[in-house]
Amino acid sequence: MNLTMLLDMAADGFGDRTVIGSRKDGLTAARLRDLSAAAAAQVRAAGAEAVVYLAVNGPAFPLAMFTAARAGVPLVPVNYRLGAEQLAALLANHPNAYGIADETQSEALTRAGLSARTPEDFILEAAQAAEKGVGDQDDAHDAPEAPAVIIYTSGTTSAPKGVLLHHRNLVSYVLGTVEFAAAGDDEASLMSVPPYHIAAVSNVLTNLYAGRRFLTLRNFSPEGWLDLVRAESVTNAMVVPTMLARIVDADGVDRSVPSLRALAYGGAKMTPRVIERALKEWPHIDFVNAYGLTETSSTIAILGPEDHRAAITSDEPLVRARLASAGRPVPSVEVEIRDEAGRPVPAGEGGRIYVRGEQVSGEYAGSGPAVDERGFFDTRDWGRLDEDGYLFVEGRIDDTIIRGAENIAPAEIEDVLLRHPGVADAAVVGVPDEEWGQRVEAVVVPLPGADLDGETLRAYARERLRGSRTPDRIALWTELPRTPTGKIVKRDVVAGLTAADRQTA
């Protein structure tokens, strides 16, 4: 049960089909297998214990993934936006690795004592080795419990941790959620998230297994994305919510995407205004909201196209509300909501989200598996299930505000602010307070041309929220601090608010 099994099936089942890159000069499934076998022989010859990938997304990324799998070592995609110090600390965990890095990043690898080659050279060297008949002879690398990919968490609430995704987890995810060779040979998928994001890893595997051609966008821009969708007749795409917001909000661009059939989004909370606008702009597209964590090998719950259409057209508040839900758990995963004492709570009640399933790793480098005795993993997300099993995710437990003795989930307040017609973006945080421990404050980004002020917004919030939940102050900013993949960095919001206080004091 190895990732190479998925590639072997693809090469056996539809070896001539182009699965990576453009139709005219991309790689077929059979070619991908040959190149990965040749490159794996080189990784083995170098005695490397991991393959580190420090570059933007591109055809070298899937090749690196299967090369590592064939060589029996983990792939470690690394965030190329990290600062020098953080990067050095992370690379020190992989001293004996085979390095692939963009030209601008190769120095970081060299400094860490690793070999470095560009993604282009990596493909070229593999092709040359394949030509010479170099192949990976060792076929005995079926090690389901070995780590296939190590992804470092973004560390928005704590220091980055290396999540070990074993071959068993990733293969189970693919077998549990994708039908083999189900894609038509005209289908093409565009991935816009960077390779160190779990969705980029799972995207490689699910599209290959489905037989869907796989394209990447190196650096996201709304125009670049729309142009590529049209130029390559892209049928499926995945974006994070901030990307969708930029696409629907961009001025003076041609938003026609006649080839696009399905658009998946996930990775952070979606603003209702943005998804509603996208649904109106593109009524022909099937929208899919996916909820998952790095630790769960990507998607564990899906809000499907029919759910989206039902929610947008329904008059029933329960059905309408589901547009903000993560949908229902995938069949191979169980979800349990538990209270603070660890007891499962009934439908409708909030608590911690726990998940169990073969795709759930829940293991971090350097520490044992973080699952309980029943095999459940604590997502550290707060949420609830409704009576029909729809999962509502209400934010990180670590972001919970404790005001006096009251626990307050910022998501509830953010939802209220985001429904104000002049609000583009909102974040609610707990700011240290002498009397209450923490007090509730908010930062709002107004839509262009909206006439807003903090006090009017507070009055708006007070009409819809309990007094203790109404932010004590609402500041207006031009943008929120977010990670490149769209997660709000709450500690930076708090830091910004308290710094402003110090300046005015």
Next chain:
Amino acid sequence: MKLRPGQQVASTVDGTRLIVVRAPAEEVALTCGGAEMVDAKQAPAPSGVPAEDAREGTQLGKRYAAEALGIELLCTKPGEGTVAANGTPLVLQGAKPLPASD
């Protein structure tokens, strides 16, 4: 044989290989082409031929199951032989599509 999810099983009479998606708690007699299947890790090179009356064959990437037994296998290498559990041929499963989410 006692099966576990993720385990790969191999035919001894042709190239058929399947991966266990769902395993029953009890032991099952798993056969391909009438001959007992083995764990792929210990599989010898196939010899002989599938039995005349057990040549329904398998298709790459398809699921085969027996609901009553709680067993489901996925074909990773197709072959000629019929795959059966406790003497009953497994049934080819239809696709259960989920929308692409990544």
